Amino acid sequence: MTPSSSFRPAVEGREAAGVARGLSGEPIDMVGMLAGAHHPGAGAVVLFSGEVRDNNRGRPVSFLEYEAYGPLAEKMIGEILAEAKSRWVLQTAVAQHRTGIVAVGDTAVVVITASAHRGEAYAANRYIIDRIKHEAPIWKCEHYADGTHEWGNNCNCHAVTGDVSKHIYESEG
């Protein structure tokens, strides 16, 4: 039997070119990102997809709109990925976040990590998405079925830490 491998040496190239990380005004190519994330040294690949719910705090949601301070958001996502790679041994760490209008059920953000073992891949993935959600200058606006809208204000860590630059990382929906 001929060994097969889905390893694509272009993974690092994709990262270097910024293709699979940062911001996108177009639908995220999650399948393409995953296809590029495989690595012969990685026994675990973890993919997180943040998707648009049809409700928020009991109110029907029609769609979400994401806005970003682009230059800084791109820079910070790159730094967060680099920091993750310095904390864990990762063969792959990529992330991409949508901007613009995202429909219910569509993907708003994808984070993929690959490592030798699942523990590192899971931990790094969680670290990356938590930091992106809390720190990167990206905002979502809930557009409700009744025609109203509301800008999200998910990160209220400063209420606990007393510092708008300090965050606590806990599970968020």
Place this chain on the structure above:
Amino acid sequence: MKIHVYAGLKDYFEPEFEVEGEARNTDELKTLLVAINGKAEAMLSSCRFAVEEGFIDNAYKLKSHDTIVIIPPSSGG
């Protein structure tokens, strides 16, 4: 100095505008902005500030030609 605001702050200010008056640091800038629209005070207290794609704190000395980006708490994902 030029101001850019994002997300919920756009409910209180134009996305881009200029402020008149002197603000030597971010605290003084907040005071100027609250004078423009007092309803923004609570949100401004939880915002970060950035100049030239880098965050600044109150120790940074604002310059008249600075373009200041005011960044509400993130809510991506």
